[in-house]
Amino acid sequence: MYTLLHGLYKYIAQKDEYCVLILGLDNAGKTTYLEAAKTKFTKNYKGMKPSKITTTVGLNIGKIDIAGIRLNFWDLGGQEELQSLWDKYYAESHALIYIVDSSDRDRIPDSKEAFDKMISSNCLNGVPLLVLANKQDIPDCMGVREVKPIFNQSAHLIGRRDCMVMPVSALTGYGKIILVISFDKFTSHSIVTD
Numbered sequence: 001m002y003t004l005l006h007g008l009y010k011y012i013a014q015k016d017e018y019c020v021l022i023l024g025l026d027n028a029g030k031t032t033y034l035e036a037a038k039t040k041f042t043k044n045y046k047g048m049k050p051s052k053i054t055t056t057v058g059l060n061i062g063k064i065d066i067a068g069i070r071l072n073f074w075d076l077g078g079q080e081e082l083q084s085l086w087d088k089y090y091a092e093s094h095a096l097i098y099i100v101d102s103s104d105r106d107r108i109p110d111s112k113e114a115f116d117k118m119i120s121s122n123c124l125n126g127v128p129l130l131v132l133a134n135k136q137d138i139p140d141c142m143g144v145r146e147v148k149p150i151f152n153q154s155a156h157l158i159g160r161r162d163c164m165v166m167p168v169s170a171l172t173g174y175g176k177i178i179l180v181i182s183f184d185k186f187t188s189h190s191i192v193t194d
């Protein structure tokens with residue numbers, strides 16, 4: 001009887017779980033973005049003050065329950081020496097968010113290089129991709145019209161997967177915090193907020 005009830009409870013309580021990787025160079029705003037997303041989507045979650053967010057060494061995990069599914073976010077350290085760890089997480093990921101610091105023109109080539117290496121991985125074939133041109137609140141930053149063509153140069157690597165480039169400011173909440181995730185051809189979720 002207990003087993004039966006336990007099984008029923010597990011069935012009712014179960015959620016589809018998906019893993020979303022948040023990647024990008026260090027200082028791009030990955031952890032700030034994850035905090036903003038958690039604050040937006042998690043009831044009663046106050047969020048960490050931006051000044052309290054320190055450099056991610058290793059892995060920072062966030063969980064968001066939304067639309068009957070659970071999204072586990074893995075925000076990985078973006079420093080050059082930590083980028084070699086990214087591929088350990090590829091096989092388990094269902095969606096990718098790649099964050100670009102649009103205010104740092106000098107490091108755009110480095111960001112593009114890390115992006116190309118990432119997107120070339122066979123383990124990520126077909127995995128939906130959201131590129132966020134972050135820090136849009138900073139004057140003279142690169143707009144999405146400038147960022148998009150740079151990453152579109154890798155269209156041959158991106159292939160036919162779902163892909164979007166969006167302007168955001170993780171710090172001010174500018175832009176839509178948007179998740180467009182189609183996990184496979186049967187399951188598709190679009191989560192868009194104002």
Ligand code: G3D
Nearest residue numbers: 025026027028029030031032050134135169170171
């Ligand atoms: P990371 O996790 O990609 O390494 P962080 O990046 O989230 O730690 O952010 C790095 C710095 O960029 C932080 O500033 C953070 O406040 C800032 N930042 C993140 N997103 C934005 C944004 O949209 N706009 C602006 N203006 N700044 C942003 P500090 O000063 O703490 O280093």
Ligand code: MG
Nearest residue numbers: 030031055056
């Ligand atoms: Mg971080």
